[in-house]
Amino acid sequence: MTDFLEVRNLTMRFGGLTAVDSLSFKVEHGSIHGLIGPNGAGKTTTFNMISGFYTPTEGQILLRGEDISGLKMHEVARRGVVRTFQHSTLFAELTVLENALVGTHMPFRPNIFAAIIGWDKEDRRGAEARAREALDFFGLLHLAEERAGDLSHGHQRALGMAVAYASHPDVILLDEPFTGMNPEETKHMMGLMRRLKEDGITILLVEHDMQAIMGLCDTITCMSFGKFLAEGGPTEIRNHPAVIEAYLGGARHVA
């Protein structure tokens, strides 16, 4: 397989603090790739750099060979890399369907003149069909007319992913998708992710809890204190001495 998404010598400094230090790894097309590490390892910073939320201090992010580092979030999104947010970041005042419709912004780019005259009927129909498809995929279609802010926590997380999915992404970046979910919801969510993978979507997810994603990821990159630590399949990572040390050491520090 080709180098689909590659992070090369990525570095981020906040003032004197180096949050991410010359990190490199590759994500293969069509895989589920986990980025793990103890608290403060720089996972979320890395994630924010890939999605365009931060501009890296040094290094490159290559998507199909094109350097996308330093692009704005919407420019990264338009190249097919769409992120979700930690917590339940949604358009709480809008309905579930409207949330998903915002997700179709890229495939069905609104045109103001067509909208005034009424020549965008097909686009609107297409956008709504896609939005409903995305909701259906995440089992939210029956809630389409509800206010997003009124949904249960689990449904809000699912809607966050549906919004991302509605835009036909090549890569979905998931920021701690299992936080606050009970085991049943987690299991259900993992099933959905596998189906996304079958659709040909590449998933890069950031997770603090190592156990949660062991059964899900094809490849796992582990980082610690901003640096690359280890990479490999789940079994490999689980038994990697440096990873065990990082997690236990981290736990000891926390305790």
Place this chain on the structure above:
Amino acid sequence: MVELLAQTGLNAVYAASYISLVAVGLVLIFGVMGVVNFAHGELFMAGAYAVVALYADMHVPFFVAVAIGMAFVGLLGLLMEWALFRPLKDNPLGGLVASIGFLMILQSLAVMGFGVRMEHIPPVTQEVVRFTDKVGLPVARLYVIVAAVVFLTALWYFLKRTRFGWALRASAQDPEAAALQGISITQTARIAMFIGAALAGVAGALTAPLVSVNPHMGHSVIVTAFIVIIVGGVGSLEGAILASVAYAFVHTFVTTFWDGVLADIVGLSLMLIVLIVKPTGLFGSADRA
């Protein structure tokens, strides 16, 4: 030329004095309550009319009139806190609109009580402190400068050295944490509002004999105060004072050497540039906005 520069400098110091009295009050209110008091210019106007009524019409001694005016405007501030800002404390835009409503009421009361024409007050003193033949500072202006120095020093002492001041600063920085520490938000809001209003009132009262008092005089005052608090950084008292001085000098010099409208354009442009370059103001780290 040197004399003209010196005289303009003195004028600028006078302008800086009353501007900073108004701006510091505005910052204090914004800091503690998070609300933009659009009626602040009308509080200044109310102070001026207090002097018109007491000193010019009823012949009360000038400084007694000023003191009563200051207390009266402070009470107006308490009224605003009680009637408007406390009920609307979770609705900043509502607080702004309510203060605009209050502004209209005060203006209207001034028109009904005193008429729309400008009031000219008999001068308190004609004395001038002469430095040279051409450079002098009218004593009436000196009063304003002295008042600014005294009241701002007192405020500084109050904020840094007393328990109330500590509570005030704490609730300006983080109202929730302050509440957890047992600081009464209502109490601090009342104090801030009283002080903020009273400072605007005393500025208006002292400048009343020097300007033409009219019901719409608050407008230019509030515009100036906005410029100053933006340049100084919303929420920073020291910034507001420094910005008052800077603005007063720029404005006075441009007015003297070119014209007043151009001075206004320059002042507003400076503010816009500061907003563009550093949206939190030159001295500010405003996290309330």
Place this chain on the structure above:
Amino acid sequence: MRNLLIFVLGSVALIALPYGLSFSQQEILVFLVINILLVTSYRLMTLTGEWSLGHVVIMGVGAYASALYTKELGIYVPVSMILGGVTAALLAVLLSFPLFRMKGFYFLIGSFAAGEIIRLIWKRFREPFGGVRGISGIDPMPDFSIGIYQFDFFEPVSYYYFAGVIVIASLWVLWRIEKSPVGLTFHAVHWQDKLAQASGVNLRAYRTLAFAIASGFAGLAGALQAHYVGTVNPNSFDIEVMVFVLTWAIVGGTATFYGPILGCIVLTVLNEIVLREMGLEQARPLIYGAIMILSILFLPDGLESLVQKVTRRRSAPKPEEKAAT
């Protein structure tokens, strides 16, 4: 069918409206119609979450531009009105570069400063803006006839019809925009700009778009006013007028399309007609201010929340009826 009936009745009512009014009330009606466009365009701007204090000055830009186009270039009045709106929109695009570096409170103050600078430029430069006195003797709208009705623009009734048609057409366009995917994107930018951006929305572009559209229609409203009054000057677009626009929007409520319109109509009728009739000329600002305070204290969601309560109560017992209409 029901909609058609409402449409016909509404049109008849709007056409008949000026005949029950005195001359001065007819003049107020013309301004009311223009102000409805002004406040509705303002609301479009607030959809993206930014509140401007420069909207009335932008309206003035349209007024000045249209006045100058007819005076200096001899452009036919209706064309220059549209060009006035276009000028205001283009200026908004220019202003968006400095202003959209700011958000929230800072944008509010920044837009105020930008507006004041424009006003001071009008004051300072007598060529071509006429200084403090502004421009007078602006060409009126030329009279014309549409067969059944002879437009005579010295009559406020004629101008009411003319402005009314333009305003209704503009409101229709604004309504279409809001109900379109573009409008949805404006809402998205307001409620969660980060998530909108992650969905590929160019925030700057959409904020600028809303600002430009709102400014364009405000400019058109200004042009309508300029060619009716015949003069423009810097003080007719000062912060006090902006305060009125702000209070119409807030007292009416900005959650719905009709909220600001409702606020504009109710407060104008109250201020210009009821209080004037009661002979409370001097106390007008006082009562107006008190009403503003009371409505913000006791009706924080605006007049529209009252309407919503009434309509909801009516439709609540029969939800299936609501679905059918």
